[in-house]
Amino acid sequence: DGGITQSPKYLFRKEGQNVTLSCEQNLNHDAMYWYRQDPGQGLRLIYYSQIVNDFQKGDIAEGYSVSREKKESFPLTVTSAQKNPTAFYLCASMGSGRSGEQYFGPGTRLTVT
Amino acid sequence: GENVEQHPSTLSVQEGDSAVIKCTYSDSASNYFPWYKQELGKRPQLIIDIRSNVGEKKDQRIAVTLNKTAKHFSLHITETQPEDSAVYFCAADTDKLIFGTGTRLQVFP
Numbered sequence: 001d002g003g004i005t006q007s008p009k010y011l012f013r014k015e016g017q018n019v020t021l022s023c024e025q026n027l028n029h030d031a032m033y034w035y036r037q038d039p040g041q042g043l044r045l046i047y048y049s050q051i052v053n054d055f056q057k058g059d060i061a062e063g064y065s066v067s068r069e070k071k072e073s074f075p076l077t078v079t080s081a082q083k084n085p086t087a088f089y090l091c092a093s094m095g096s097g098r099s100g101e102q103y104f105g106p107g108t109r110l111t112v113t
Numbered sequence: 114g115e116n117v118e119q120h121p122s123t124l125s126v127q128e129g130d131s132a133v134i135k136c137t138y139s140d141s142a143s144n145y146f147p148w149y150k151q152e153l154g155k156r157p158q159l160i161i162d163i164r165s166n167v168g169e170k171k172d173q174r175i176a177v178t179l180n181k182t183a184k185h186f187s188l189h190i191t192e193t194q195p196e197d198s199a200v201y202f203c204a205a206d207t208d209k210l211i212f213g214t215g216t217r218l219q220v221f222p
Binding site for chain 1 (some may be wrong): 210
């Protein structure tokens with residue numbers, strides 16, 4: 001299970017609050033990804049970063065923000081602008097190269113009420 | 114953009130039977146097709162992958178076939194066991210991975 005961690009496992013917030021989800025990897029991977037998982041909808045890409053200090057929007061970036069100041073870390077902020085933030089959030093990383101295995105973290109289940 | 118469709122959404126089989134999950138993709142430039150298994154409450158894990166220069170790949174009881182002309186690929190699990198019960202996701206990669214919506218496989222003893 002080692003290599004990529006997410007914390008916390010469960011997170012509860014009130015509507016209108018921003019919340020930051022942590023993702024850390026010690027695999028020396030260049031690329032990191034954030035996915036959102038909802039029942040029956042698979043994994044949808046929020047943001048990704050292929051190198052430090054650079055990141056791109058995925059398919060559902062609205063209401064989210066990220067930073068990539070260090071190779072090991074790719075935190076995701078769920079802002080109050082995200083209309084339906086309750087979901088399971090998965091972080092992943094991948095080594096160098098254009099395509100290959102993505103290693104997933106254990107996920108954070110965010111509940112906003 | 115790239116779209117990946119996956120069928121069926123649920124699949125129930127008897128232990129020992131085979132299971133087949135099918136995916137189609139839209140972007141002919143896709144060249145990498147992984148399959149991930151996600152057990153309940155756990156993270157997705159890669160079980161097999163195939164690249165566009167290969168038509169079939171096998172690893173013990175699992176195999177993946179790719180038809181680039183038709184733009185579809187399939188996962189085959191033979192001699193299914195209860196521990197194969199999970200959600201399986203296909204994906205296709207051009208510049209980023211696009212996942213299918215998942216198949217919940219249940220293997221009954």
